[in-house]
Amino acid sequence: xxxxxxxxxxxxxxxxxxxxxxxxxxxxxxxxxxxxxxxxxxxxxxxxxxxxxxxxxxxxxxxxxxxxxxxxxxxxxxxxxxxxxxxxxxxxxxxxxxxxxxxxxxxxxxxxxxxxxxxxxxxxxxxxxxxxxxxxxxxx
Numbered sequence: 661x662x663x664x665x666x667x668x669x670x671x672x673x674x675x676x677x678x679x680x681x682x683x684x685x686x687x688x689x690x691x692x693x694x695x696x697x698x699x700x701x702x703x704x705x706x707x708x709x710x711x712x713x714x715x716x717x718x719x720x721x722x723x724x725x726x727x728x729x730x731x732x733x734x735x736x737x738x739x740x741x742x743x744x745x746x747x748x749x750x751x752x753x754x755x756x757x758x759x760x761x762x763x764x765x766x767x768x769x770x771x772x773x774x775x776x777x778x779x780x781x782x783x784x785x786x787x788x789x790x791x792x793x794x795x796x797x798x799x800x
Contacts, residue, residue, distance in 0.1 A: 708739030
């Protein structure tokens with residue numbers, strides 16, 4: 661199964677963010693968020709995370725070392741996540757859940773945020789089906 665989502669998010673016809681999400685592309689998973697505004701540019705390499713990179717000319721040297729999921733070979737350049745669970749936010753999600761349950765703190769996200777995310781992704785699919793025509797994101 662291969663899927664790729666590319667989406668521009670715009671406000672008042674000014675593009676502010678390009679989101680590229682892909683699963684199982686050549687070289688592994690590729691999830692990138694780029695934000696371009698009139699006063700800054702931000703690039704977030706979610707996966708592969710480039711906090712640590714290694715070049716191995718012969719993959720036998722890394723034979724028993726976990727590098728990152730969904731890569732065919734360890735030979736050449738590898739983006740190694742020093743703590744893959746932390747960088748992907750798994751501990752943060754669990755910590756937020758436990759804080760909410762144990763201390764009755766407000767949750768970090770809710771179904772409204774989930775609905776906004778789904779509406780944004782859906783708008784990207786609709787735009788792609790219409791050959792890239794801008795689509796208004798419906799607020800649910």
